[in-house]
Every structure is written in C-alpha cells, then in structure tokens.
Amino acid sequence: MAGAWLLGAETRATADERPRAVLMAVVQDDRTDEGAPGTPASLRELERLADTDGLTVAETLVQSRDRPDPATYLGSGKAGELAAAVERCAADVVIADGELSPGQARNLQDKVGVPVVDRTALILDIFAGHARTSEGRLQVELAQIAYQLPRLQGAGRSMSRVGGGRVVGGAGMGVRGPGEMRLEIQRRRLRRRAAGLREQVARLGRRRERMQWRRTRNRVPSVAITGYTNAGKSALLNRLSGADALTQDVLFATLDPTVRRVTAQELRFTLTDTVGFVRNLPHQLIEAFRSTLEEVARADLALHVVDASAADALSQISTVHEVLREIGAGQVPEMLVLNKIDVASPETVSALRRVYLDALQVSALTGAGINELRDALAGRLQEREAQRSAGTSGTPSPG
Numbered sequence: 001m002a003g004a005w006l007l008g009a010e011t012r013a014t015a016d017e018r019p020r021a022v023l024m025a026v027v028q029d030d031r032t033d034e035g036a037p038g039t040p041a042s043l044r045e046l047e048r049l050a051d052t053d054g055l056t057v058a059e060t061l062v063q064s065r066d067r068p069d070p071a072t073y074l075g076s077g078k079a080g081e082l083a084a085a086v087e088r089c090a091a092d093v094v095i096a097d098g099e100l101s102p103g104q105a106r107n108l109q110d111k112v113g114v115p116v117v118d119r120t121a122l123i124l125d126i127f128a129g130h131a132r133t134s135e136g137r138l139q140v141e142l143a144q145i146a147y148q149l150p151r152l153q154g155a156g157r158s159m160s161r162v163g164g165g166r167v168v169g170g171a172g173m174g175v176r177g178p179g180e181m182r183l184e185i186q187r188r189r190l191r192r193r194a195a196g197l198r199e200q201v202a203r204l205g206r207r208r209e210r211m212q213w214r215r216t217r218n219r220v221p222s223v224a225i226t227g228y229t230n231a232g233k234s235a236l237l238n239r240l241s242g243a244d245a246l247t248q249d250v251l252f253a254t255l256d257p258t259v260r261r262v263t264a265q266e267l268r269f270t271l272t273d274t275v276g277f278v279r280n281l282p283h284q285l286i287e288a289f290r291s292t293l294e295e296v297a298r299a300d301l302a303l304h305v306v307d308a309s310a311a312d313a314l315s316q317i318s319t320v321h322e323v324l325r326e327i328g329a330g331q332v333p334e335m336l337v338l339n340k341i342d343v344a345s346p347e348t349v350s351a352l353r354r355v356y357l358d359a360l361q362v363s364a365l366t367g368a369g370i371n372e373l374r375d376a377l378a379g380r381l382q383e384r385e386a387q388r389s390a391g392t393s394g395t396p397s398p399g
C-alpha cells in the first residue's frame with residue numbers, strides 16, 4: 001500500500017480512505033530561488049509527490065524565517081498552528097518540504113501527535129511502491145534503512161518511556177535502560193539486513209555488467225533516456241521502439257531500467273529508460289540506485305527528454321544536469337528533445353529554443369517528430385562510431 005512505510009502502523013485512515021497529509025515549509029529569506037524549499041514550484045511538486053503516494057493534501061502551512069528552528073524546524077507559534085491544523089483536518093501525517101533532522105522530526109511529532117516526515121521520506125515511500133524488479137526493491141529497501149538508522153532514537157525513546165524513565169540516568173548513571181538495549185538490537189538487526197541487501201545488489205550489478213559487456217562487445221550502441229520525472233520518457237521509449245513500457249501520469253512510474261532495441265537507418269541500437277529525476281533527490285536514493293544510474297554513465301548517448309509544457313522546464317533541465325554530474329554521467333554526449341509539444345505554450349517553447357537552439361520538438365502522444373528523432377539518434381550514433389573508428393585506425397594493430 002502506498003504510504004505504508006511512511007505512516008507506519010499508526011495511520012488513522014482506513015483502506016478505502018486516502019490518508020490525509022498537511023504539508024509545511026520554511027522559506028528562508030535568502031533562499032527564494034526557483035525550486036528552493038517552500039517556494040511555489042517546490043510546494044506544487046511536493047503536492048504532486050504526495051498525490052503520487054496516494055495521500056490527500058488537506059492543508060499547506062508556510063513560514064518565512066531566517067532559517068529553520070534547529071529544534072522544531074518551525075518557530076514555536078507556527079508549530080502550535082501546525083498542531084491545530086492537524087487536529088482540524090484529522091491529518092495522518094505531516095510532510096516538510098525541506099530536510100528535517102531526526103531531532104526536529106521527533107520534537108514536532110511530539111507536538112502534533114502524528115508522524116512528521118520530510119520530502120526524502122516521501123520520495124522513498126513512492127519508490128517503495130513503484131519498484132518492480134527485485135533489484136529495484138532491494139535498492140529501495142537499502143535506501144530506507146540508510147534513512148531509518150539515524151532516526152531510530154525516536155522509537156527507542158518512546159520505548160524507553162515504556163521501560164520507565166530516561167535512557168541514561170533513569171536506570172542509574174552509565175547503566176543502559178531497557179529502551180536503549182532494544183534500540184541497539186534494532187540497529188544491529190537493520191545493519192545486518194543492509195549488509196545482506198548490499199551483497200545481493202552487488203550480485204545483480206555484476207550480472208548487469210556482464211550483459212552490458214556483451215552488448216559492448218557486439219558493438220550495439222546504447223542510448224539512455226534521461227529526464228525529469230513525468231517528462232514523458234516511457235511514452236517516448238514506446239513511440240521510438242513500438243514497445244509497451246508503463247506510462248502513467250504519476251511521478252516515478254519508471255523505476256527500473258527497461259531496455260529496448262530500435263533500428264533506424266539500418267543501425268541497430270538499444271534504448272534504456274531510466275528513473276526520473278526530481279529536485280532534491282534523496283542522497284540515499286542516488287547511492288542505492290547508483291548501479292542502475294550507471295547505465296546512463298556507460299551509454300553512448302543520453303537522450304534528455306524535456307517536458308516543454310512545464311512552466312519550470314529550464315530549472316528541471318538544470319536539475320537533471322546536476323544529478324547526471326553527481327552520478328558521473330556529466331560527460332556523456334547529450335541530445336535534448338522537447339516533448340509534449342502538442343500542449344506546450346509557444347512562450348515556453350521559444351524560451352527553451354533560445355537556450356537549446358537545435359533541440360528537436362516532438363510529441364510522444366501524437367507521434368509528431370518521432371521519425372525525425374529516430375533518424376537524428378541514428379545519425380549521432382553513426383557519427384560517434386565514425387569518430388571512434390577514425391580514432392582507433394591510427395593505432396598500430398598488435399603483431
């Protein structure tokens with residue numbers, strides 16, 4: 001069930017009722033750049049993320065401050081307002097549009113009485129609901145454990161309350177209370193589980209490498225489709241290859257890479273769909289999905305799909321570039337394509353074309369521009385192939 005990990009067993013919602021969320025954010029006076037936490041674009045995206053995770057957004061609370069309160073994130077007056085909002089809306093969860101420290105989450109949770117999580121936890125929850133292959137599921141669980149470990153104290157603290165008194169001191173100085181012991185056992189169990197998962201991921205990664213190596217040896221050029229979440233990557237993959245990958249109007253419908261074969265201008269190449277990128281993609285996820293994302297780093301060409309109907313398309317492009325750099329794929333040659341041209345506004349398209357002069361315009365929905373794109377891809381790959389053979393022909397052959 002979506003939201004299952006996020007809400008734990010405490011949710012008040014029933015199976016046929018969507019859990020309700022209150023969103024909250026601190027807008028920092030010195031961080032009002034497009035996409036910073038609490039800005040309209042970021043909040044709209046958080047709403048979409050919550051919706052994708054099967055939650056109903058009941059209310060949104062924003063506070064403007066110098067910086068978040070170190071103890072409670074919101075200032076104390078605003079935290080009181082948050083508690084009232086949770087009560088009023090019968091909310092099941094509070095989601096912050098920034099990153100909460102484990103302490104901030106715990107303190108706020110004590111004030112409002114329902115789980116308080118951040119954007120990272122929400123994205124992890126969505127990933128958990130969408131991972132389809134065993135590799136994807138393992139990777140998500142690993143990322144969840146990495147997120148949970150430093151936050152275990154919350155559970156330990158309430159357990160230690162049951163066990164009677166504060167963790168240290170309650171049961172005598174230097175003596176561990178029962179809560180602390182339970183916490184240590186839990187930590188150890190999670191670490192052991194993480195080690196097992198890492199081993200399985202590594203095994204699957206090696207298998208993926210062998211397959212990739214076979215493709216390289218057979219010299220099948222590869223194109224990796226990248227782009228912001230919901231840009232239309234899967235739809236475009238289907239159009240280009242005549243395949244049937246999952247397309248859904250939700251964020252992160254695609255989590256596991258899908259490889260398809262395409263032939264154009266007598267050139268055969270592979271097309272790989274990859275996970276959609278989003279602002280502030282949790283670091284744990286980039287780590288966990290590194291082997292999947294490395295498909296992009298090894299590709300001959302990255303086809304960067306842009307949703308030209310998104311008002312913040314330019315900032316989505318920069319986010320994708322940032323993530324690509326972070327996974328070591330910044331050097332892969334890129335072909336940028338403007339998708340959803342059937343619904344894009346002329347203003348956004350011309351703003352994009354001013355920066356990306358020769359970006360092709362396509363619609364995965366209507367099929368406009370698809371043949372040209374397929375040919376352009378084949379052309380670029382052939383060019384690269386020609387350059388590569390020219391580069392190697394100068395090298396003396398052994399013997």
Ligand SMILES: Nc1nc2c(ncn2[C@@H]2O[C@H](COP(=O)(O)OP(=O)(O)OP(=O)(O)O)[C@@H](O)[C@H]2O)c(=O)[nH]1
Binds near residue numbers: 228230250277342343
């Ligand atoms: N109007 C229009 N809608 C499109 C076009 N291409 C894709 N869509 C829609 O946009 C939504 C997202 O498409 P997907 O192909 O799932 O997007 P994605 O980039 O793979 O998404 P993630 O899996 O979240 O990364 C779906 O509802 C598609 O039907 C297009 O050219 N025009």
